[in-house]
Amino acid sequence: MKKDNIENKIWQVLRNIPFGETRSYSYLAEKINMKGKERYIGRLLCKNPYLISIPCHRIIYKNGKIGGYVLGKDFKKYLLEWEKSLIYHKRK
Numbered sequence: 001m002k003k004d005n006i007e008n009k010i011w012q013v014l015r016n017i018p019f020g021e022t023r024s025y026s027y028l029a030e031k032i033n034m035k036g037k038e039r040y041i042g043r044l045l046c047k048n049p050y051l052i053s054i055p056c057h058r059i060i061y062k063n064g065k066i067g068g069y070v071l072g073k074d075f076k077k078y079l080l081e082w083e084k085s086l087i088y089h090k091r092k
Contacts, residue, residue, distance in 0.1 A: 006032065007044055017058045020087040022080065024062035046070050 009032040017023050025038040034041065045056040051070070057079045061067050069076035 006034070007047075010041060010044060011048075011050075011054045014054050014056055014058065017055060020083040022058045022060045025059055025067070026062050028059055042068070 010028065013023075013028055013031045025042055026035070029035050029038050029041055032041075042059075045059060046068070048054055048056045048070070051057070057069055057076045059067065060080075066073050066077050066080070
């Protein structure tokens with residue numbers, strides 16, 4: 001599979017992760033039929049040119065740890081908490 005094709009599949013899955021929710025690297029790998037290639041997928045996520053419209057910050061480790069982010073782990077954690085807080089306030 002060509003890298004561009006893989007990236008397009010990844011971007012499509014990421015766009016479908018609901019606001020305020022997360023998925024794991026292994027979930028993403030399964031969705032694009034690349035089980036066992038989680039590290040490779042993580043490296044591709046680092047090259048995401050559209051950080052907000054393709055929300056790679058919503059991908060975390062399956063054990064719940066945040067994982068890396070091109071703008072830093074602290075910013076990734078902030079984005080995830082911000083999204084969840086908006087959903088919480090919207091429900092009130």
